Structure formats: structure tokens, C-alpha cells
Amino acid sequence: MGRVEGKVAIVTGGASGMGAATARLLAREGAAVLVCDLQADKGRQVADAIQAAGGRSRYVEHDVTSEDAWKTAMALTLQAFGGLHILVNNAGVGAPFGNVEDLSLDDWRKVMAVNMEGVFLGTKYGIETMRKTGKGGSIVNFSSTMGIVGSPSTAAYVASKGGVRLFTKSAALHCAKERYGIRVNSVHPGWIRTPMSSAALDKLAESGAGNKALELTPLGRVGEPDDVAYGVLYLASDESGFVTGTELVIDGGYTAQ
Numbered sequence: 001m002g003r004v005e006g007k008v009a010i011v012t013g014g015a016s017g018m019g020a021a022t023a024r025l026l027a028r029e030g031a032a033v034l035v036c037d038l039q040a041d042k043g044r045q046v047a048d049a050i051q052a053a054g055g056r057s058r059y060v061e062h063d064v065t066s067e068d069a070w071k072t073a074m075a076l077t078l079q080a081f082g083g084l085h086i087l088v089n090n091a092g093v094g095a096p097f098g099n100v101e102d103l104s105l106d107d108w109r110k111v112m113a114v115n116m117e118g119v120f121l122g123t124k125y126g127i128e129t130m131r132k133t134g135k136g137g138s139i140v141n142f143s144s145t146m147g148i149v150g151s152p153s154t155a156a157y158v159a160s161k162g163g164v165r166l167f168t169k170s171a172a173l174h175c176a177k178e179r180y181g182i183r184v185n186s187v188h189p190g191w192i193r194t195p196m197s198s199a200a201l202d203k204l205a206e207s208g209a210g211n212k213a214l215e216l217t218p219l220g221r222v223g224e225p226d227d228v229a230y231g232v233l234y235l236a237s238d239e240s241g242f243v244t245g246t247e248l249v250i251d252g253g254y255t256a257q
């Protein structure tokens with residue numbers, strides 16, 4: 001208990017899946033958490049549950065693709081909690097799917113807007129607000145195993161997640177060079193059971209390929225949101241004080257093969 005005691009965190013996409021698990025875990029370990037998402041009902045439920053358990057949390061409706069929404073979220077964090085030490089850029093979309101031949105430019109841009117531009121804006125304004133707070137900080141950006149290895153049918157998704165991987169290193173090196181005391185790292189989940197992956201996993205299971213997807217995961221199971229949230233907690237806490245620009249893969253061994 002208390003691994004992030006006294007810190008203030010923002011978690012984007014905090015209404016669902018790994019974002020919700022991360023928000024709950026950071027709060028349980030002592031952080032005040034601003035839960036950001038487009039899904040107001042689910043986001044409020046996460047913040048309310050944290051408060052009911054004795055933690056500090058607020059929900060704010062927030063679109064990661066909007067620069068104005070980022071400015072508002074940062075102002076709200078400073079006003080409500082007095083600073084910012086942890087930013088988890090978790091919000092993301094899997095669809096529209098498509099290979100390089102059938103994907104339209106419009107669909108490519110939709111994926112990039114959330115998965116890449118959202119992470120860019122969050123990191124930019126996160127650094128600004130952490131510098132104002134003056135206590136350093138930790139930014140954790142959600143990439144994927146699909147930011148490390150390719151996949152034929154998700155051209156935009158893998159490009160966006162590969163972009164997050166290297167953008168994170170660029171931001172980490174910049175913050176280190178400037179001696180801000182701000183660390184920036186990426187996490188790379190494999191198959192994790194969340195609303196985003198459930199439909200795809202069910203479809204794979206129906207077609208018989210689902211078991212194959214599991215067979216390809218050496219640990220032989222789909223991951224749970226908490227498997228990833230614990231990795232984020234480590235990167236968010238001072239325990240990882242010498243860790244920046246790294247990529248934490250949480251995939252049951254999938255990319256070790």
C-alpha cells in the first residue's frame with residue numbers, strides 16, 4: 001500500500017478496460033486520480049467507486065484528440081488536486097481495421113488522431129503541467145505488442161502504436177536532457193481481455209482461430225487488465241526512478257518467440 005501516496009494522476013480512457021484498472025490501482029496505492037474519457041456514465045462509475053473506497057477521484061469528459069480539452073483537463077487537475085505527477089496516456093482505438101490496400105486515408109487518420117496525436121498532446125501538456133508542479137513526474141504511454149511486431153490487417157493501428165513507441169523515447173530523452181526529473185516510458189500489452197479485444201477474441205474463438213491465438217501466447221492465457229495496471233504502477237511510482245525511455249512488454253511471452 002502507498003506506492004504512489006500523495007501523487008496526483010491523470011488516466012485517459014479511464015472508464016474502461018486497462019484504463020479503469022489502472023485508475024483503481026493508482027488510487028488504491030494512494031494517488032488522487034482524474035479519470036478522463038468520452039464515456040461519461042462508465043467514467044463517473046469508476047471515479048465514484050474510488051471515492052466510495054476512500055480514495056480521491058474525479059471524472060472529466062475529455063477527448064484526447066482535442067487540444068482545448070487537454071488544456072481544460074490540466075487546469076482542472078491543478079485546481080482540484082494542486083499538481084500533477086503521473087500521466088497515463090491509455091485511451092486508444094483498435095478500429096477502423098484494414099490492410100494497406102483496403103484502408104482509406106480517412107480511416108487511417110481516425111486511428112492516428114486518437115492513438116498518436118492524443119498521446120502527443122497528452123505528453124506535451126503533461127510535461128508543461130508537471131513542470132509547473134515542480135516535483136518531476138512519470139508519463140506512461142500505451143503502445144502494444146503491435147507497436148513492436150506487425151500484423152497484416154491492422155495497418156493504421158500498428159503504425160500508430162509503433163509511433164507511440166519511438167515518440168516516447170524522444171520525449172524521454174528531451175526531458176532527461178533538460179533535467180526536468182520527468183520520466184517517459186511505454187507499455188506494450190499483448191492480448192488482454194477488455195471491451196476492445198473481447199469482440200475480436202470471441203470472433204477468433206468462433207472461427208476456431210481463437211485457440212490458436214492463445215497457443216501463440218506462451219503463458220497460455222489471455223491477460224487481465226490488472227496484469228498491465230501493475231506494470232503501469234511500477235513505472236508511475238518512484239521505484240522506477242532510473243527508468244526512462246524504456247518499453248515494458250506485458251504479453252505472456254508472445255514477442256519473446
Ligand SMILES: NC(=O)c1ccc[n+]([C@@H]2O[C@H](COP(=O)([O-])OP(=O)(O)OC[C@H]3O[C@@H](n4cnc5c(N)ncnc54)[C@H](O)[C@@H]3O)[C@@H](O)[C@H]2O)c1
Nearest residue numbers: 013016017018063064091092142144189191192194196197
Ligand atoms: N486489449 C488489448 O488486447 C490491447 C492490447 C495492446 C494494447 N492495447 C491498448 O491499451 C489501451 C487501452 O485499451 P483497452 O483494451 O483497455 O480498451 P477499452 O476499449 O476497454 O478502453 C479504451 C478507452 O479509451 C476511450 N477512448 C477512445 N477514444 C477516446 C478519445 N478520443 N478520447 C478519450 N477517450 C477515448 C474509450 O472510451 C474507452 O473507455 C489502448 O491504447 C489500446 O490500444 C490494448
